[in-house]
Amino acid sequence: MTMTTETTTPETTTEETTPAPLTVETVLGELVQAAFGTDETITPYKIATVINGVFRIMGAEKRIPTQMMYNYDRNGLIVKGKKGAKAYTRDEVTAYVTKYTNKHLG
Numbered sequence: 001m002t003m004t005t006e007t008t009t010p011e012t013t014t015e016e017t018t019p020a021p022l023t024v025e026t027v028l029g030e031l032v033q034a035a036f037g038t039d040e041t042i043t044p045y046k047i048a049t050v051i052n053g054v055f056r057i058m059g060a061e062k063r064i065p066t067q068m069m070y071n072y073d074r075n076g077l078i079v080k081g082k083k084g085a086k087a088y089t090r091d092e093v094t095a096y097v098t099k100y101t102n103k104h105l106g
Contacts, residue, residue, distance in 0.1 A: 024102055027053075027054050036093075044078065047088065049066070058101075060104075060105055
């Protein structure tokens with residue numbers, strides 16, 4: 001009588017988790033949350049800091065001066081037709097910053 005022994009090795013499955021690609025939308029959510037805190041609106045200055053934060057996190061060397069957003073506010077470029085508002089809601093900021101940073105990040 002011949003005995004054969006079969007050795008089995010347990011299969012190890014290692015799921016490699018690759019981090020999600022960094023996109024403006026994923027970065028923007030956290031930056032907007034931090035910028036607004038408990039406020040309902042933010043100023044053009046804060047919008048500039050959010051934009052610069054997105055550029056920094058995305059690895060771009062581009063930065064904008066904060067005064068530029070006040071000029072954009074005065075000319076109604078942040079929200080079409082809303083000139084000199086000096087205060088913008090979360091939805092307005094998210095839409096504008098997404099559009100602006102996607103345009104300038106290529």
